[in-house]
Amino acid sequence: AMDLSFSRIQCTPDLMPSDITGTMIVEEHAGEKRFRFERGPVFANIVLADEINRASPKTQSAFLEAMQEKQITAGNETYKLDAPFFVLATQNPIEMEGTFPLPEAQLDRFMMKILMDYPTVVEERAIVSRYTAASEPSVNRVIGADTLLKLQHLTREVPISEELTSHAINIVTATRKWKNLEYGSSPRASIALILTAKARALIHGRNFVSKEDIHAMAPPILRHRIILTFEAERTGVTQDQIVAEIINGVK
Known part of the structure; x- marks a missing residue:
């Protein structure tokens, strides 16, 4: 496991861009009303967009600035995302009902597309054994944010x-x-x-x-x-x- 912040976004057709990036809310303090930006789930080191092609194209595009510029703009303010930052996404087969194909500009922001097939019999047996046993599997931290950033820098060298x-x-x-x-x-x-x-x-x-x-x-x-x-x-x-x-x- 990585010692990083994580958020999961369940994409649905009625999901709005502000549900991802965040929204401005009105607060009253000492009799004075003012706006405050409430950060959305995109403000995490690892963001999982589950079934991303169930979200509308408008909502899908909410990821564009975050994935390219590593920042979010709300109103007149720009908010930097913490490093490291990357987005993982799953999508339903395109022939399923209620899906919206991702725009080319959105697809281009994803570094890789990994094809997932059914597990083998041996792999499925291991999955079943792990999730039906009396004790839950333990997860230990193996890497932190600083180490991951150093590895990313080392990769470029x-x-x-x-x-x-x-x-x-x-x-x-x-x-x-x-x-x-x-x-x-x-x-x-x-x-x-x-x-x-x-x-x-x-x-x-x-x-x-x-x-x-x-x-x-x-x-x-x-x-x-x-x-x-x-x-x-x-x-x-x-x-x-x-x-x-x-x-x-x-x-």
């Missing part, structure tokens, strides 16, 4: 060659002109691909980035940033298939 930097950028820019793609990825994808490749190298105990790191991180970085053409969707082509083609086609 991992060296990467000019050749691999160009290779990562070429993969991203190829999405903008690749067949079967209506739209490609923005420069945020290049930044995210290189940063996550550095993080993967660090996790694997290396002080340098390899081509394997870039190729391994390309699918989660790009799959939500590319839009398929109608013909590609009709024939069952997936984003991951396109990313694999690009990796194999870019030298």
Whole structure:
């Protein structure tokens, strides 16, 4: 566990932007009325937006400033968010009723899209055993905010060659002109691909980035940033298939 503040936002169609960012309330003090900003659940180190695509597009956009600028603006005041700050989100399958597709600008703010499948039989047995036992599992703190910030800084210091930097950028820019793609990825994808490749190298105990790191991180970085053409969707082509083609086609 991490020694960080955490908040969970259950997204619903009637959720308002102020339910996320906070709202101005009127207080009376010594016979004088004045406004005070009541901070919303986005003011935490880790924010979980559960079923984010059940919220309306207007409410979804309430996350934009927080995710990009690490701040919230209410009225004429700007409030900085505590570091570290990041947003996790889950979403229902798009074919389910009562869902709103996330706008491209919102999707681009998320560094990665992780696909979750059903657990294996062994994994599900472990889950059942853990949650049906007489004693609850214990959770111990393993990292604090200061250590996490130092690790984030250390990640940026991992060296990467000019050749691999160009290779990562070429993969991203190829999405903008690749067949079967209506739209490609923005420069945020290049930044995210290189940063996550550095993080993967660090996790694997290396002080340098390899081509394997870039190729391994390309699918989660790009799959939500590319839009398929109608013909590609009709024939069952997936984003991951396109990313694999690009990796194999870019030298």
